[in-house]
Amino acid sequence: LSPRRKVPPTLSGWLLNVVLILLFPAFCLLLGYWVVLARPFDWNAWFLLGIMNVVPAFIGRSGYFPGFLTPFTIFWQIFAEQWMLISLILFSIYFPVRSRLDARYPWIKWLIIIPQIPLVPCNFALEYGLLYHIHFIQPYLSWIDPLELAGNVFAALSVCIFIGAIIRKLFTVPEPDARRRLGVVAAGSLLGLGPVLVL
Numbered sequence: 652l653s654p655r656r657k658v659p660p661t662l663s664g665w666l667l668n669v670v671l672i673l674l675f676p677a678f679c680l681l682l683g684y685w686v687v688l689a690r691p692f693d694w695n696a697w698f699l700l701g702i703m704n705v706v707p708a709f710i711g712r713s714g715y716f717p718g719f720l721t722p723f724t725i726f727w728q729i730f731a732e733q734w735m736l737i738s739l740i741l742f743s744i745y746f747p748v749r750s751r752l753d754a755r756y757p758w759i760k761w762l763i764i765i766p767q768i769p770l771v772p773c774n775f776a777l778e779y780g781l782l783y784h785i786h787f788i789q790p791y792l793s794w795i796d797p798l799e800l801a802g803n804v805f806a807a808l809s810v811c812i813f814i815g816a817i818i819r820k821l822f823t824v825p826e827p828d829a830r831r832r833l834g835v836v837a838a839g840s841l842l843g844l845g846p847v848l849v850l
Contacts, residue, residue, distance in 0.1 A: 683701075695742060697738075698742035726775050726779075743814075743816035746833075748824060776788065807848065
């Protein structure tokens with residue numbers, strides 16, 4: 652096979668790769684686990700870890716880990732992305748105080764969360780089959796487009812619920828400290844998730 656690059660990468664290229672593939676994911680993982688270790692009995696800390704964990708999973712694609720690690724990294728990436736979407740919903744409901752809508756109608760969130768759970772094993776089976784056992788999953792190849800559509804719909808719903816709930820709380824929560832924390836989360840969410848939602 653011909654090489655992807657005809658010339659060695661430049662110093663700036665190396666630095667960009669080190670920052671994007673190593674330092675940034677490591678920072679997100681360390682931040683998520685540090686919050687969990689600091690507040691292990693706070694569910695919001697675990698939801699934050701679910702959100703932070705998606706960065707290394709999304710960047711560390713299975714192609715970087717050949718051999719026996721590949722199935723694990725495929726599953727981790729799919730699981731982490733779905734865990735992130737569910738964590739976004741739950742974090743927006745419970746941080747820093749529980750949503751009034753959820754207190755009144757707690758069953759609504761499960762209409763969005765429960766259908767996302769089967770997407771993990773289905774997507775893993777298809778992704779693994781495409782790489783290793785194409786004949787085994789041949790009858791199920793028609794599922795790829797519907798599964799991808801369902802994943803995109805649930806991803807868009809989860810991000811919309813998250814941003815909407817955080818911004819709504821920003822104007823309804825009376826405590827100044829809670830509003831300050833919500834302001835930080837809202838600003839970071841609009842910067843980080845806004846472009847993803849548009850796409």
